[in-house]
Structure formats: structure tokens, C-alpha cells
Amino acid sequence: MAAIIKVENISKEFRIKEKEPGLKGSLKSLFTSKYKSIDAVDNISFNVNKGEVVGFIGPNGAGKSTTIKMMTGILFPSSGKINVINYDPQKERKKLAFKVGTVFGQKPQLWYHLPAIDTFNLFAKIYEIPEKQYQQRLKELIKTFEVEEVINQPVRKLSLGQRMRCEMIASLLHNPEVLFLDEPTIGMDIVAKKRIRELIKNLNENDGVTVILTSHDLEDVEQVCKRLIIINNGKIVYDGSTKGIREKYLNFKIIQVILNEKTESLNLGLKNVKAVFKGKFRHVIEIDTSKHPIQEVVKKIVSKYNVEDINILDPPIEEIISRIYQNKTDHKDQKWD
Structure with a gap:
């Protein structure tokens, strides 16, 4: 096609004008301009x-x-x-x-x-x-x-x-x-x-x-x-x-859980579940969905703890890009899409 x-x-x-801080910098920029270049693309x-x-x-x-x-x-x-x-x-x-x-x-x-x-x-x-x-x-x-x-x-x-x-x-x-x-x-x-x-x-x-x-x-x-x-x-x-x-890169999810009672950590008895944040009431975990279906993990959390709220999120795009770079570094000879 x-x-x-x-x-x-x-x-x-893009050429970006730079200015030194303070009044002195403002006055100086009236007579001399300093620029830096940024490659946006x-x-x-x-x-x-x-x-x-x-x-x-x-x-x-x-x-x-x-x-x-x-x-x-x-x-x-x-x-x-x-x-x-x-x-x-x-x-x-x-x-x-x-x-x-x-x-x-x-x-x-x-x-x-x-x-x-x-x-x-x-x-x-x-x-x-x-x-x-x-x-x-x-x-x-x-x-x-x-x-x-x-x-x-x-x-x-x-x-x-x-x-x-x-x-x-x-x-x-x-x-x-x-x-x-x-x-x-x-x-x-x-x-x-x-x-x-x-x-x-x-x-x-x-x-x-x-x-x-x-x-x-x-x-x-x-x-x-x-x-x-x-x-x-x-x-x-x-x-x-x-x-x-x-x-390749979206085989994991982030689960944010808010509990109604203080809990030091979420003990789900599952492998490939990583604790990202531990609070008194709020906990954030990362799961590998190729190992555990999202429904299985949520069911386990709800059955074991008194849950006030739960959110399932995709990883931040920055994290995916980081993993792409890491994967390319680990597989330099691999052909990429």
C-alpha cells in the first residue's frame, strides 16, 4: 500500500535564550544575548x-x-x-x-x-x-x-x-x-x-x-x-x-490498594509480585501478568484484606521506554520491529 x-x-x-538570575542578569541580557540549542526532534x-x-x-x-x-x-x-x-x-x-x-x-x-x-x-x-x-x-x-x-x-x-x-x-x-x-x-x-x-x-x-x-x-x-x-x-x-x-513490554501492571486497616505489607503468597510502595494504609505492587492473571491477584487481595479502594494502572510510558532501552542493550544483535 x-x-x-x-x-x-x-x-x-530550537534556540533558547538563557538569562542569568537576578536584576544583574536581566540588565545584562538587554545588551548581550546568550542562547543554547535544543534538539526537539x-x-x-x-x-x-x-x-x-x-x-x-x-x-x-x-x-x-x-x-x-x-x-x-x-x-x-x-x-x-x-x-x-x-x-x-x-x-x-x-x-x-x-x-x-x-x-x-x-x-x-x-x-x-x-x-x-x-x-x-x-x-x-x-x-x-x-x-x-x-x-x-x-x-x-x-x-x-x-x-x-x-x-x-x-x-x-x-x-x-x-x-x-x-x-x-x-x-x-x-x-x-x-x-x-x-x-x-x-x-x-x-x-x-x-x-x-x-x-x-x-x-x-x-x-x-x-x-x-x-x-x-x-x-x-x-x-x-x-x-x-x-x-x-x-x-x-x-x-x-x-x-x-x-x-514485549506491557506484561506487567501496577495495582494501587488502599486498605481500611493498618498493614505493614501485602502478603499474597505469589511469586513475581513486587512491592513498589508500602504505607500504613496505601500499598502499590507490580505484577507480571504473564505469570499471574490480573483477576487472580485482585481476587486474592480482596479476599485477604479489608479493601477501601483499588486501582489497576499501566506502567508509566517512561518505564516502558526504560525497558525498551534495557532490552536493546541486552539483545544488541536482535532485529527490532
């Missing part, structure tokens, strides 16, 4: 085929959003080439805008004090969508995203989940071929996250939209993406199947 996105050896360097390459849903993850400052902004033409790479739907994003950004949609979870495009429908009407004019086609497309999207009751309310009065669904409608009015989603579920509750994930999957399966998804939430990526790219310190450390990352 032909690649719809081609990223070849791109790098992005460091010589990365990858292709995305038409119809793929690709998860693009990494810790804060890893280079995820910078890469997305270069692929959409917002930022210029310091070196390298990018081709999106046969357009150069930096030279042909206006043409590309008619072919892609973007949603930045922390940077809304809807007018805050006006109803979402006003933004939709404006975008229809910007994208030069014929009126009849626009009304038909809008009707379809409103039904799909279930926002009939809220599009005439000021955006400021919407819940985070409702606002994000409206944000996605605004990005899909012109039938884009590629949809860039940067942290679309940030700050949402479990129910809202699940709904957004379902909508992304439906868009891909029913409309054939190619999706690039960045997120700190590993469950977002696992539920939606078949392919995963992990970036850290501006470099790609993993590019392969989501299933592969689970089999």
Missing part, C-alpha cells in the same frame, strides 16, 4: 500508509507535538523532508489544509463564547464547502458524534467530552484524508474517553480516514491503534505493532 505520509530524516532545533524517519491508525507516544518533551506540527506545516524542520498526501507541508500548507484535519486537545479551535454551530458555519466558508454538501455533511457528523442537544450552546458551557466531540466535527467538515489528533482525551473521564475512542475507530473503519494519534494514555493507543511509534528525546525508540509492544 502506498505511503500517504513520508517523513525522511527530519530534525528540529533528532533525525527521525517513518512512513504511514493510507488507512492506518498510528499511535505516536512518548513522555513530555519527547518531540511528539513538534513532529505533528511539522507534518501539518505549522513548524519548519531544521533539516529533512516531509511529504503529506503529495504536498510539502511547509511550501504548500494552504493546499494541505484542505486535505487534513487537526485536533489539539489543549488548544481549542472553537470560539469559546459562541455556540459550536457558529464555528462550523465559519469553517464551511473557509473550506469553501458548497452549502448543500455542507448541510448534509454536518447532519451526518452531528448524528455520529451525538451532539444534537449542545451545538447551539456556548462552548464554555460544554463538558470536556462534548467540546472535544465538537472539535472533531470542526476538523472533519471538509472530509479530510488524514486526521492528526494531539492528546484528544486529555482530562476526560473514563466514559468520555471510551466514546472518543469508539468514534476514532469508526471514522477509520467507515470513512477510511488515516489517523495519527498522540497520547499519554496507553489505553487510548491500545484500543485504537494497530501500529505504535514511541519517541523519546527526539528519537524513535520503537516502531512496530501495538500487539508487539504489549507482548
Whole structure:
């Protein structure tokens, strides 16, 4: 299948102004400026085929959003080439805008004090969508995203989940071929996250939209993406199947337990269970799910202790990256996905 996105050896360097502390440093910076260079993205390459849903993850400052902004033409790479739907994003950004949609979870495009429908009407004019086609497309999207009751309310009065669904409608009015989603579920509750994930999957399966998804939430990526790219310190450390990352690196879970009585430690009588934190009431353990199913461990905890609350978490992305590095060090001759 032909690649719809081609990223070849791109790098992005930022020059950051440095200032010495105090009044003296402030005055000195007025006459002499000192800069340091930071490599936000460091010589990365990858292709995305038409119809793929690709998860693009990494810790804060890893280079995820910078890469997305270069692929959409917002930022210029310091070196390298990018081709999106046969357009150069930096030279042909206006043409590309008619072919892609973007949603930045922390940077809304809807007018805050006006109803979402006003933004939709404006975008229809910007994208030069014929009126009849626009009304038909809008009707379809409103039904799909279930926002009939809220599009005439000021955006400021919407819940985070409702606002994000409206944000996605605004990005899909012109039938884009590629949809860039940067942290679309940030700050949402479990129910809202699940709904957004379902909508992304439906868009891909029913409309054939190619999706690039960045997120700190590993469950977002696992539920939606078949392919995963992990970036850290501006470099790609993993590019392969989501299933592969689970089999290699996500075979452990973190369980946080809050008890109603003081307990020095959780004695479950199970091997491959590691105590991460021991408190008077709160305990955190790490389990190897390839050795013990999560249900077995939870059942053991609940039957043995008076539990007030229990949470099951994925390991932090930083921990997964650390394990990837460790595994590569231990298996230098192994071929990686």
C-alpha cells in the first residue's frame, strides 16, 4: 500500500535564550544575548500508509507535538523532508489544509463564547464547502458524534467530552484524508474517553480516514491503534505493532490498594509480585501478568484484606521506554520491529 505520509530524516532545533538570575542578569541580557540549542526532534524517519491508525507516544518533551506540527506545516524542520498526501507541508500548507484535519486537545479551535454551530458555519466558508454538501455533511457528523442537544450552546458551557466531540466535527467538515489528533482525551473521564475512542475507530473503519494519534494514555493507543511509534528525546525508540509492544513490554501492571486497616505489607503468597510502595494504609505492587492473571491477584487481595479502594494502572510510558532501552542493550544483535 502506498505511503500517504513520508517523513525522511527530519530534525528540529530550537534556540533558547538563557538569562542569568537576578536584576544583574536581566540588565545584562538587554545588551548581550546568550542562547543554547535544543534538539526537539533528532533525525527521525517513518512512513504511514493510507488507512492506518498510528499511535505516536512518548513522555513530555519527547518531540511528539513538534513532529505533528511539522507534518501539518505549522513548524519548519531544521533539516529533512516531509511529504503529506503529495504536498510539502511547509511550501504548500494552504493546499494541505484542505486535505487534513487537526485536533489539539489543549488548544481549542472553537470560539469559546459562541455556540459550536457558529464555528462550523465559519469553517464551511473557509473550506469553501458548497452549502448543500455542507448541510448534509454536518447532519451526518452531528448524528455520529451525538451532539444534537449542545451545538447551539456556548462552548464554555460544554463538558470536556462534548467540546472535544465538537472539535472533531470542526476538523472533519471538509472530509479530510488524514486526521492528526494531539492528546484528544486529555482530562476526560473514563466514559468520555471510551466514546472518543469508539468514534476514532469508526471514522477509520467507515470513512477510511488515516489517523495519527498522540497520547499519554496507553489505553487510548491500545484500543485504537494497530501500529505504535514511541519517541523519546527526539528519537524513535520503537516502531512496530501495538500487539508487539504489549507482548514485549506491557506484561506487567501496577495495582494501587488502599486498605481500611493498618498493614505493614501485602502478603499474597505469589511469586513475581513486587512491592513498589508500602504505607500504613496505601500499598502499590507490580505484577507480571504473564505469570499471574490480573483477576487472580485482585481476587486474592480482596479476599485477604479489608479493601477501601483499588486501582489497576499501566506502567508509566517512561518505564516502558526504560525497558525498551534495557532490552536493546541486552539483545544488541536482535532485529527490532
